[in-house]
Amino acid sequence: MKKELGKCSLMMLVVTAIFSILASVAWAQDYPTKGVSYVIPFGPGGESDITARHQQPFFKKLFGQDLIISYKPGGGGAVGWAQLNKMKGDGYNIIGINLPHIIIKPQQKDVGFKTDDITGVYMFHYTPDAICVNKDSEFKTLADLVEFAKSNPGKVTFSGSGKGTANHLAQLRFDKMAGVKTTYVAFKGTGKAVAALLGKQVKAEWGYTSVGAKHEDKVRMLAVAMEKRHPKFPDVPTFKELGFDLVSGAYRGIAVPKSTPEPIRQQLSNMIGEINADPEFRAKMENDGMALLDVDYAGYKAFIQKMSDIYLEAAREAKIIK
């Protein structure tokens, strides 16, 4: 805290402005010099939290500073993202971002932020969508499920996390590709959706590969929405192999307030990339069923544009958005 208040405020503004420009140049060289606050716009214990927790020790190991995780849940992430640009842009405030949330939510209603307000510096992983069934399910393959759905429209019930989420959009897109009609039952979070599947309340789940990894002994995945098969599940086919062009999932990344200077954005992007490149980190993430992704600061805009086109079309057709 600086104590030289009370002076002419304009003067103060000028001084601070000059000071912060000088400081940002200086910081860019030996950034970070203190702990970095990492806001997760969801509650503790969710997948966004767990991936952040995975990054935490590696950040410390590689850059010598703490990554301090705090939570700002509410409105499916909207509360946190709406406040992003009000935070101090000095590189010590970063926030977790999720796709499709930051694309779909602002299109639904005014949620306090627009997709373009978010300055992403890196998208570091995604949890691929997957159709999961119980081990003893009548559906042995994806073809079984599609066949059943064709002769019984609407009767295949899928549990999944919330509406407008990666699971839901995947269900919408898949129904269209396969020409079937299925029923999506939204639950609050993946944990409850899995419980509904294991308890046979629903026939199947639109879940993630992480569900398959966590419940290996009870759950069978029929297909995963990846380009190539997941290294942990070499026996599970991709939708692509089976003739459905579906590559999707819950994408996670990191964003900074708009006021963050360019050199710091770039440096943060490099730093997250470095964590992603750490073999131990990769192994841990893949073992949890996640897939790593390397979209850096330079590639962020194009990536969001590409994903927006896909998501918004699916959401519009399903009348989630106007």
Add this chain to the structure above:
Amino acid sequence: MSDQSINPARDTGGMVMACVFILIASISLWDTTNMMDSDSYVFPRAIAIAMIVMSLFLIIWNIVRPAGFMQEEHQKGSAARRIFLVAVMLLSCLVMPWLGFLISGIVTFGLLMLVSMYDPWTRGRKIVYPLVAGVIVVGFYTLFSKLLLVPLPVGLLFE
């Protein structure tokens, strides 16, 4: 269930509140018409309708059988102090983004101390109370911001 000292007066306050609730429920009903997904409006709509029906019933019941409301003795005491307490707490939230948590906390604490003081301000109290107040505020501030890592607002004026 308990029927001690029934006040024969009509429960006018309850009826006014019922009207307020009808208003709230109507506004909620109107708001549900903007929702697109039946998953989102079925439940609130049912509740709002139930609320209107029950509030109407409460009003009618009171007109037909005016009895049975037990007035509790809430009125006693200083209304000015009550209002001051709420006003100070609300104001402290409004200035918090600028002054920061610590300073607005100390000021609020001091003002609330004044409003809830019923004993005379002896010299000892004049010294001890502010000191203890300072220790409590700074203590909690440190506990939350340093130990529990809660990002308490620092205040725009000090950035």
Add this chain to the structure above:
Amino acid sequence: MPGIEYILAALTPFNIFLAITGVIAGTVIGSLPGLTATMAVAVLVPITFSMEPSSALIMMGAIYTGAIYGGAYAAILLNTPGTPSAIATTFDGFPMAKRGEGDLAVSIACIASVTGGLVGAAFLLMLSPPLAKVALAFGPVEYFWLAIFGLTLISALSEGNLLKGLIGACFGLLLACVGIAEISADVRFTFGSQVLLGGIETVSALIGLYCIPVLIDLVATPDKHLKVTHQSRGFRFLEALALSWKAKFSLIRSSVIGTLVGILPGAGGSIAGLVSYSEARRTSKQSENFGKGEPEGIMATESANNATVGGGFIPTLVLGIPGTPPDAVILGALLIQGVKTGPSLFTEGGSIVYTFIYGLFLATILMLPVGLVIGRYAYRTIITVPKAMLVPTVAFMTVIGTYAIRNSISDIIIMILLGVVGWILNRFGFSPSPIVLGLILGRIAEQGFVQAWTIGAATEELGKMFFGRPISLVIIAFILISLFYPVIRARLPKLTLFRGKNNE
């Protein structure tokens, strides 16, 4: 049955140290309104990275169980549930404190919490794999009926004016809808305000509705906050113990209810407390005293909410599905440590699980001395502190606690405004408890209803969905019993006889 080696593994000096620190820290954190068990555990996660998984679990379990108990202090002494699990503790705890028996109430809460914790841990130790199936048997429709069961408590809480209670509950149910809907993702009742997008946070609403009215009335008169009887009476431990012994069946039943509700991933401590309170009230001989300072009411809630700790670990460890929010954090920490949950954890990875369970027993037992001492200290502080210090301190705690839940200043403003609304409504005979019940149970009821409806409509079995499943029917039967029991009891004096035998 796991052997002595795990008990010894749990009893290393380091683990005992962790358990004591954990219980103390947890109790203090839980007693501050706004600081929940979830937060307490989440803050600790990074520390546990450098520990053995079983030690980390012991520490987190100790904090968790301490925090759930600590919630009772604020509930009893300030009429503010420190955690949502302690809501029903306010019903009888605060009236007891008001009439000068706060010390007794705190000691009773401590004994009940320890009992509940031990029962929950015993179930976790012996019956985990079979009980985990309960978690899966509960579908959306069962959660819906369970929430409705919780709402039947309104008839008991609205003191003679059922209609006002029901209207209050509807108000709470509507408040629960504000913000972006949790499952349908629609924006509801925000009227263009971005502040309301995140909805009304439950804990801050609790603080507002229960604590702010107390402050408003406290500041208005020079009267003491709690009635103080002339001299200090120690812990009143034996008195509390005697009362607990008299109500031992009620205590055990509440602990079992707490364990079972804790197993359900969609329910949690608040529902456990409410359901067992409702049951204790229904079956008690002094049921008319409930809500006016009946010790049995405190026992029911406090034993049930601490039993959810052990109960909640059952689905967490067996199925990898967190039973309660703090369990979700603990599960995440385990995942990062590379511990794989599942039934195999109880057979192959036995050492971690059993060391942890015995650690949980240890922490729960330690809670007795720790809880009594801290409780007594809290009570003495509250009654001796002059009003000019008490009011600002409590007000400051509500503000900082509410802020800390999700780092939001708007939440504080909502909290204060709700408090004012609650105070005004209370003056016209609308008590805050039905509103709170609506707020908490509303989300569960709505989600259960919508999901059950969707599945029922898809499979064309709507009627069977809502009224044709065995567990649902049992819950519906309980709903009917608790609604009509007062009527039945009045008509059939024979029943009183039967109950007398059962309870003595």
